[in-house]
Amino acid sequence: MSRKKALKGKGSSNTPSSSPSSDKEKGKKVLTQSNGVVHPSRPSLSNSGEFYDIAFKVMLVGDSGVGKTCLLVRFKDGAFLAGSFISTVGIDFRNKVLNIDGVRVKLQIWDTAGQERFRSVTHAYYRDAHALLLLYDVTNKASFDNIQAWLTEIHEFTQQNVVIMLLGNKADSTHERIVKREEGEKLAKDFGVPFMETSAKSGLNVELAFTAVAKELKHREMKEPNEPKFQLQEYVNKEMKGVGCCRS
Numbered sequence: 001m002s003r004k005k006a007l008k009g010k011g012s013s014n015t016p017s018s019s020p021s022s023d024k025e026k027g028k029k030v031l032t033q034s035n036g037v038v039h040p041s042r043p044s045l046s047n048s049g050e051f052y053d054i055a056f057k058v059m060l061v062g063d064s065g066v067g068k069t070c071l072l073v074r075f076k077d078g079a080f081l082a083g084s085f086i087s088t089v090g091i092d093f094r095n096k097v098l099n100i101d102g103v104r105v106k107l108q109i110w111d112t113a114g115q116e117r118f119r120s121v122t123h124a125y126y127r128d129a130h131a132l133l134l135l136y137d138v139t140n141k142a143s144f145d146n147i148q149a150w151l152t153e154i155h156e157f158t159q160q161n162v163v164i165m166l167l168g169n170k171a172d173s174t175h176e177r178i179v180k181r182e183e184g185e186k187l188a189k190d191f192g193v194p195f196m197e198t199s200a201k202s203g204l205n206v207e208l209a210f211t212a213v214a215k216e217l218k219h220r221e222m223k224e225p226n227e228p229k230f231q232l233q234e235y236v237n238k239e240m241k242g243v244g245c246c247r248s
């Protein structure tokens with residue numbers, strides 16, 4: 001399999017037409033399959049010095065304030081955006097290349113605005129997504145109660161085989177916690193999606209959330225005929241850290 005340049009750093013867009021087609025715009029040959037998975041045609045080096053073998057689009061969704069932007073910044077830069085809350089306007093993306101079992105997987109991660117008024121912008125991006133991380137805030141009951149509505153919306157606008165993972169974020173907020181971990185687990189079980197708690201603040205399980213999704217996507221795309229199916233929830237259960245434990 002050949003390799004290709006990862007898109008440069010941070011991007012932002014308010015229209016799907018300016019979604020990450022920059023590889024094509026730069027005149028480089030990119031093989032895009034019908035499901036939108038990108039297998040680049042020849043090697044190249046990104047500005048950050050990273051090659052990749054295969055690329056996927058991942059979206060962060062959930063109510064405003066649940067911590068989507070912070071989760072992405074923690075994953076990409078290893079930092080926490082403390083201080084005043086700046087709500088995302090429209091949609092924005094960042095890239096990160098992960099080494100999954102020797103394969104360089106580029107995740108193009110779309111950070112959406114949780115506010116209702118941007119919902120139609122977000123809908124336009126759903127159909128290209130290979131995976132969604134759906135977040136609620138363990139200190140905000142409304143954000144948890146809205147998960148069912150989010151899932152309905154996701155199923156309406158995404159590809160049928162999209163990977164969905166439910167994340168209960170802000171797990172570091174022990175005193176402010178309203179939603180118990182067991183409630184998150186039950187909801188996820190009811191809807192048949194994998195689940196874990198995360199904290200963009202402490203870093204708890206942040207790397208794992210993205211790695212698990214990347215593993216699932218990579219396995220789906222590159223599975224050998226007699227290789228067993230990757231068990232996402234089993235992998236998460238094995239690797240997951242609990243609150244009060246160590247950093248991810």
Ligand SMILES: Nc1nc2c(ncn2[C@@H]2O[C@H](COP(=O)(O)OP(=O)(O)OP(=O)(O)O)[C@@H](O)[C@H]2O)c(=O)[nH]1
Pocket residue numbers: 062063064065066067068069070071081082083084085086087088089112113114115169170171172173198199200201202
């Ligand atoms: N304690 C704690 N606070 C967090 C965590 N993640 C985010 N926050 C705080 O929650 C607020 C909202 O975080 P954002 O990441 O901006 O929320 P968002 O989901 O991107 O919101 P929108 O862009 O409006 O959709 C900020 O004040 C963050 O500092 C976390 O894991 N723990």
Ligand SMILES: [Mg+2]
Pocket residue numbers: 068069070086087088111112113114
């Ligand atoms: Mg945001």
